[in-house]
Amino acid sequence: MATVFDRFRDELDQFGDRLKEAVESSKLHLERSSLIGVRSKIAYKLGMAVYKKERGGEANQGQVDALFAQMDDVTAKIAGIDRELDGLDGETVRVDEKPAPPADPAEAEVAKP
Structure with a gap:
């Protein structure tokens, strides 16, 4: 009877580990x-600063440098x-990493008219 409870406890432990992961x-x-x-917002601000600079507007170089630092x-x-x-995902096997085994060749049926 103790083995049933041991197996149950082991299953619960495994389930808990999977849930935690x-x-x-x-x-x-x-x-x-x-x-x-956040990266998208920084990219937008950076793009607008570069746009202003390219169109002859005033672009604060310190602000542009700060945006580059934030982006990095x-x-x-x-x-x-x-x-x-x-x-975390390295412990699982994906389909594209391990293809299915090749199927056994089968004989084709030939239909005669």
């Missing part, structure tokens, strides 16, 4: 999505999250 992955995806939004920082954070997500 799923929650961690979800948090990372949410943080990544937020950073992508956010891009580095996104790359770090991507590496963490790759580490």
